[in-house]
Amino acid sequence: MDVTPIKPIPKSATNTLRLPLSKLNGVAEARALSETIQRISGVRDVHINVANKEAHLIYDPTITNTTRLFEALGKAGYEVGQAELRAHIAGMYCASCVTRIEDSLRAVPGVLEANVNPATEIANIKYIPGTADFQTIQTAVESTGYQAAHPLEQPPTPDQETAAHQREYKTLMGKFWFAAVISIPTLLVAYPNVRFLYAPYLFSSQVSEGLIRLLWIISGIVTLPVMLYAGRQFFSGGWAALRHRSADMNTLIALGTSAAWIYSTIALLFPRLFPQGTAEPFYDVTAVVTALVVLGQALEVRAKGQASQAIKKLIGLQAKTARVLRQGRELEIPVEEVEVGDTVVVRPGEKIPVDGVMIDGQSAIDESMVTGESLPVDKKPGDEVIGATVNTTGAFKFKATKVGKDTALAQIVKMVQDAMGSKAPIARLVDVVSSIFVPVVMILSILTFLVWFNFGPSPALAFAVVTAVTVLIIACPCAVGMAVPMSLVAGLGKAAEHGVLIRNGQALQYAAQLKTIVLDKTGTITKGKPELTDAVPAPGFDEKTLVRLAASADRPSEHPLAQAIVKGAQARGLEPTEPSAFNAVPGHGVETTVEGRRVLVGNRKLMLRESIEASALQGEVERLQGEGKTAMYVAVDGQAAGVVAVADTIKEDSLEAIRVMKEMGLEVVMLTGDNERTAQAIARQVGVDQVLAEVLPEDKANQVHALKAQMKKGQKVGMVGDGINDAPALVEADVGFAIGTGTDVAIEAAAVTLMSGSLKGVSFAIEISKATMQNAKQSLFGAFVYNALGIPVAAGVLFPFFGILLSPILAGAAMAISSVTVVTNANRLRFFKPRSFTRA
Numbered sequence: 001m002d003v004t005p006i007k008p009i010p011k012s013a014t015n016t017l018r019l020p021l022s023k024l025n026g027v028a029e030a031r032a033l034s035e036t037i038q039r040i041s042g043v044r045d046v047h048i049n050v051a052n053k054e055a056h057l058i059y060d061p062t063i064t065n066t067t068r069l070f071e072a073l074g075k076a077g078y079e080v081g082q083a084e085l086r087a088h089i090a091g092m093y094c095a096s097c098v099t100r101i102e103d104s105l106r107a108v109p110g111v112l113e114a115n116v117n118p119a120t121e122i123a124n125i126k127y128i129p130g131t132a133d134f135q136t137i138q139t140a141v142e143s144t145g146y147q148a149a150h151p152l153e154q155p156p157t158p159d160q161e162t163a164a165h166q167r168e169y170k171t172l173m174g175k176f177w178f179a180a181v182i183s184i185p186t187l188l189v190a191y192p193n194v195r196f197l198y199a200p201y202l203f204s205s206q207v208s209e210g211l212i213r214l215l216w217i218i219s220g221i222v223t224l225p226v227m228l229y230a231g232r233q234f235f236s237g238g239w240a241a242l243r244h245r246s247a248d249m250n251t252l253i254a255l256g257t258s259a260a261w262i263y264s265t266i267a268l269l270f271p272r273l274f275p276q277g278t279a280e281p282f283y284d285v286t287a288v289v290t291a292l293v294v295l296g297q298a299l300e301v302r303a304k305g306q307a308s309q310a311i312k313k314l315i316g317l318q319a320k321t322a323r324v325l326r327q328g329r330e331l332e333i334p335v336e337e338v339e340v341g342d343t344v345v346v347r348p349g350e351k352i353p354v355d356g357v358m359i360d361g362q363s364a365i366d367e368s369m370v371t372g373e374s375l376p377v378d379k380k381p382g383d384e385v386i387g388a389t390v391n392t393t394g395a396f397k398f399k400a401t402k403v404g405k406d407t408a409l410a411q412i413v414k415m416v417q418d419a420m421g422s423k424a425p426i427a428r429l430v431d432v433v434s435s436i437f438v439p440v441v442m443i444l445s446i447l448t449f450l451v452w453f454n455f456g457p458s459p460a461l462a463f464a465v466v467t468a469v470t471v472l473i474i475a476c477p478c479a480v481g482m483a484v485p486m487s488l489v490a491g492l493g494k495a496a497e498h499g500v501l502i503r504n505g506q507a508l509q510y511a512a513q514l515k516t517i518v519l520d521k522t523g524t525i526t527k528g529k530p531e532l533t534d535a536v537p538a539p540g541f542d543e544k545t546l547v548r549l550a551a552s553a554d555r556p557s558e559h560p561l562a563q564a565i566v567k568g569a570q571a572r573g574l575e576p577t578e579p580s581a582f583n584a585v586p587g588h589g590v591e592t593t594v595e596g597r598r599v600l601v602g603n604r605k606l607m608l609r610e611s612i613e614a615s616a617l618q619g620e621v622e623r624l625q626g627e628g629k630t631a632m633y634v635a636v637d638g639q640a641a642g643v644v645a646v647a648d649t650i651k652e653d654s655l656e657a658i659r660v661m662k663e664m665g666l667e668v669v670m671l672t673g674d675n676e677r678t679a680q681a682i683a684r685q686v687g688v689d690q691v692l693a694e695v696l697p698e699d700k701a702n703q704v705h706a707l708k709a710q711m712k713k714g715q716k717v718g719m720v721g722d723g724i725n726d727a728p729a730l731v732e733a734d735v736g737f738a739i740g741t742g743t744d745v746a747i748e749a750a751a752v753t754l755m756s757g758s759l760k761g762v763s764f765a766i767e768i769s770k771a772t773m774q775n776a777k778q779s780l781f782g783a784f785v786y787n788a789l790g791i792p793v794a795a796g797v798l799f800p801f802f803g804i805l806l807s808p809i810l811a812g813a814a815m816a817i818s819s820v821t822v823v824t825n826a827n828r829l830r831f832f833k834p835r836s837f838t839r840a
Helices: 026-038 066-075 095-106 134-142 158-190 192-198 209-230 232-243 249-269 283-307 309-316 408-420 425-455 460-474 477-497 505-512 521-525 543-554 560-571 604-609 615-626 654-663 676-686 697-709 724-732 744-749 760-794 808-831
Strands: 015-020 043-049 054-059 083-090 111-117 122-127 147-151 321-326 329-334 343-346 355-361 363-366 377-379 396-402 500-502 514-520 526-537 581-585 589-594 597-602 630-636 639-650 667-671 690-692 716-721 735-739 752-754
Touching (some): 026 043, 026 054, 066 111, 095 122, 095 232, 111 477, 134 147, 158 209, 209 232, 249 425, 408 500, 425 505, 460 760, 477 505, 505 514, 505 716, 505 760, 514 521, 514 724, 521 676, 526 615, 543 639, 639 676, 654 676, 697 716, 724 744, 752 760
Parallel strands (some): 716 735
Antiparallel strands (some): 083 122, 111 122, 321 329, 355 396, 500 752
């Protein structure tokens, strides 16, 4: 049944949008939804199809867009189906065109969000299926002068990526050599002193004017293919920008080189139009500048490939083949053909092809490439194994549970790629600056021409043209636009190599701004499970007997503290016996009969109830409790036998990780539901000064909110947790860190996921975030300083004082070097070493 019929509206002024609705029950709800949509500004009409669960909208794109409509429906409680698409944008050499491509994509009906990363040349697009598709997205990209080569449903292999970079690099180097070969004779012709110095037999000092003129004509002819072939991308990109009423680096290079060529040609053909002394052409500018800028692009492409090495390394970890048992036979097949439920055989030294559960055998597995943990992990039947990790010792069999894009490695790669496609807040500001940078440079170029033409020395016209062209060529919006994305790609990749997955650019930037880090105690600082730590026998008893009797008494109990005593005894080589009688006393402990002896294990209340004198042990109990441990009395046949203590022990590397955080200037806060005494004891052991104790699970988010309110502008609060009850606090924090050994809910809520269970990952994540942002700011500072100094020098500001005027050729070289410098600086992050340990 349909409701709300559409009225005829002029199509030229509106867009049509189809929204699939996952929840729509009945006509009444459809009418309510129709009224909700009608109230959205810019919506002209709406048509709800109840049977197909679709909303057809007609809206004015000048007033609203797909994203706003999507958000409005979400706020009204209706879920609209959406999908994600990643596309490679070919030939993207100019970072200043990012905003133009993104705006063009966002204008496509059905596109909800579009982020373009010039460092990886990847566009991440969220869209509504059925309303937008790859063809419409490809058309939008092509309208900006670029080409969306193909959707990236599966990440390319390292070999494919390397081959693509090599092809692009070879193409650009071919153009460079073509332009360079033509540039050399053109330079010889352009400068009399140069041509006589390097070619004295071809050019004497007394060369006829007719010969020079002929050589100039030849220079003009041979430099034309340099522009049309080697510099073709500048003109196609500049034309696409012009069609969108914008400008970018391509515009500047195209204007500069073509202006030099056109001026030279007119001066050569019609010299009388120009004042005396100004009719000499400079075709060398066209050829040499094109060659230098193309060389810069080639070097940039090669450096970009190095910056994204982390992704290639991750993808390269995947095993190529797998041995599976099918119909009683062991077959070696490509890893892509492994199916869920297959039994896979792994031998010593081999990579585990996919994720699964061990069913036979045992081994120690090196998981460092995924989790960052350097020590091999012992595995036995029932334990999970991760694809791409390495089997070090024994042979075993496992059942495949996740294959293809569902494996842990594939999910890690996707998360890193998504993060690289996101933007840090600082990058959005830079995009805005880049978008207005080129128009400003063009205005400065025109002003430079006018000043030199009206007030410059003779020949004023020649000086005016040269300085105007130099201003166009020296300006480098690419250096500004590439600074943050290149650093982001390198930093995120380095973090992924160490088992730290940062969800997006915002999380990375905020992690670098952290002032306070809140650590949940259980499962984060500590192991999250109690262990037997102490056994203090009373006179007349030895430690082994005390532990064995206590463990035997607790053996039938399911209480975590009781099980910790049992496992502790077994770890010491003591095997508990089954008690002949067992009775759990709520709130007190247990009373049992072990080997014919009456054994009690419990608190002081149990001792008082049974009238057992245990005051001699009170000092030991208080000492153990002061260390944050749970102390329990043990009595045998009515006599105090000693005290056993259980505690949630601290992880081996928590102390070191917290020390590194404090050295970075972070305020470390421990958050726990434990009582104040126990919490303070743990805090003292790990070096935490501020403790928030006796916090109920539902109040954790409130505590984080209170800490955020105390922060100054630019300071952020981080939260580290692993449990379901930590999820609200992880969301509330500016940056949430989830321990990888924790629950899926916590990991989903966090902005940073640590593949290992170590707090070292938090320290490393903060360190690499700080290093990445520092690297980006260095590149930005260098780019802004280069342009701030280079443009005035190109405009001739030094000429009145020192007689120095910058050549357009030197300007082209400087522009190429500035772009390459930014990419090279980002690549320094590949060699980043953390403060106190090499792997997180």
